[in-house]
Amino acid sequence: MVDAKVGTLEVPEAPQLEYYKVPIDLYRDGDQLDADLYIYYQGHYIAYKSKGAPWNSGTDERKLQETGVSDLYIKCESRRDHHRFLEVKLERLLDRSNVPLAKKAQVLYEIADPVLSTVYSTPESAENIASAAGYVKNCIKYLNERGSLPELIELSAKTLTEHTHALHVSTYSIALAKKAGFQSYEEVFAMGMGALLHDIGKSKIDQKILNKPAELDDDEWQTVRQHPKLGEEILERRQLVPVLSRRVVYEHHERVNGKGYPRGIKGIHVFSRIVGMADCFNALTSERTYSKAMTPFDALKYMITSMKYEFDETLLASFIEMLSK
Numbered sequence: 001m002v003d004a005k006v007g008t009l010e011v012p013e014a015p016q017l018e019y020y021k022v023p024i025d026l027y028r029d030g031d032q033l034d035a036d037l038y039i040y041y042q043g044h045y046i047a048y049k050s051k052g053a054p055w056n057s058g059t060d061e062r063k064l065q066e067t068g069v070s071d072l073y074i075k076c077e078s079r080r081d082h083h084r085f086l087e088v089k090l091e092r093l094l095d096r097s098n099v100p101l102a103k104k105a106q107v108l109y110e111i112a113d114p115v116l117s118t119v120y121s122t123p124e125s126a127e128n129i130a131s132a133a134g135y136v137k138n139c140i141k142y143l144n145e146r147g148s149l150p151e152l153i154e155l156s157a158k159t160l161t162e163h164t165h166a167l168h169v170s171t172y173s174i175a176l177a178k179k180a181g182f183q184s185y186e187e188v189f190a191m192g193m194g195a196l197l198h199d200i201g202k203s204k205i206d207q208k209i210l211n212k213p214a215e216l217d218d219d220e221w222q223t224v225r226q227h228p229k230l231g232e233e234i235l236e237r238r239q240l241v242p243v244l245s246r247r248v249v250y251e252h253h254e255r256v257n258g259k260g261y262p263r264g265i266k267g268i269h270v271f272s273r274i275v276g277m278a279d280c281f282n283a284l285t286s287e288r289t290y291s292k293a294m295t296p297f298d299a300l301k302y303m304i305t306s307m308k309y310e311f312d313e314t315l316l317a318s319f320i321e322m323l324s325k
Contacts (some may be wrong), residue, residue: 017075019045020082021277022112024064024072025103026089028096029057030113035085039064063192083131087138094141105151105267108142109164112137116163123200127153129240136192138186139171139199149175153234153296153323156285162199167280170195172278177271180315186242191271193219193241194248198275201231201249225261228253252276255310273312277319280307296323 019038027033037049049060064070076082090111094104115135119128142148149171156168173195177188202210205227209220216224232250235241251272254260260268260276269278284299294302300320303311 013045015078017077019073020076020079020085021071021114022074022086022089023069024106025063025107025110026086026093026094026097026158027055027057027060027072029055031055035074038075039067039069040071041067041069041074045215048072080127080131083115083134085116086115087131087134090138091141094138098188101145101148101151102154104142105148105155109152109155110136112163112167113161115167119197120162120166120200123197123203123234124237126166126238126240129235129238132196133193133240136170136189136196136252139167139192140174140188143171143178149322150325156282161232162202165286166196166199168282169275169278172282173271173275176274176315176319176322179318180274187244187271190242190244191248191275194245194252195275195278196273197231197235197241197245198249198252198279199231200225200234201229204230204234225253229262244269248272248275252279256311256312259310270312270315273315274278277303277311277315279320280311 008245018161019040022037028230031054033039033049033051033053033055035049036047039048040046064072074082074085076085090107093099093107104138112135119132122128126187134236152168155164170192174192175186177191205223209216209223212220226318228250232246235246235249247269248271251265252275253266253274254263254268254276256268256273258264258265258266280303281296281299282303285293285296287293300323303316304320
């Protein structure tokens with residue numbers, strides 16, 4: 001007689017799905033939806049449109065406007081799935097010649113916060129770094145279109161966040177590198193990645209210091225000045241981040257006259273000079289808790305007069321010419 005052990009069939013649990021925001025402008029007239037769409041209305045998520053249904057720009061956008069809804073939502077198993085969804089949708093949108101540049105710029109801008117907030121909050125995650133890499137590739141794709149930079153400059157007048165600042169620094173840097181004659185995709189990508197992650201070291205600094213509404217004292221300032229080194233240390237352990245990207249992160253506050261930080265060196269990489277310039281310009285032209293935004297003209301004038309010896313003279317001239325078109 002053979003004993004038989006009777007077991008029970010284990011049914012795997014259904015994956016836990018969460019709601020994630022997607023920009024309305026991701027969808028164009030006639031698109032067949034590749035996910036169920038939801039709206040958030042009066043404290044509840046409500047099914048709006050089913051996967052496979054066509055998107056009607058006129059009807060759908062009017063309905064959403066009438067109900068005061070400005071965002072759509074999809075269900076995903078993880079933030080990485082959400083980021084991948086946004087990355088693929090954005091890439092397809094950028095490939096479409098019938099979509100106005102202003103719309104493409106708006107979507108690129110809106111996607112910055114959900115993607116980069118996760119990257120900056122958990123920079124040790126390989127998945128988050130992969131999301132950043134995908135975003136940089138889409139920035140490069142966007143900037144391949146003639147006349148694309150002015151559309152993003154228009155958006156820079158909006159309230160600055162850590163993440164939209166990273167977007168603008170990356171796009172300004174990519175555009176200037178191309179203007180300066182750098183054609184290698186690998187090099188431009190590495191610089192763009194460094195630009196996007198240039199302030200990643202601030203994730204290791206007390207938020208009370210970073211968000212202080214008044215001027216920092218000497219000790220606080222010394223702490224903040226360590227963020228380039230902290231950023232390089234974070235990214236050193238990430239295989240997806242090129243060595244050149246890490247150098248850009250470490251050197252973006254160094255200056256050609258040797259009066260930058262954290263090391264006060266002169267021999268900095270040309271991409272570090274580009275990113276440092278873009279970082280400074282976007283900071284000057286954005287509203288901050290402790291200072292008002294300058295106009296682009298006033299910011300460039302200030303950089304030419306008060307910061308003349310901090311930047312590469314040839315690159316600064318090219319930067320001004322690029323922004324004046």
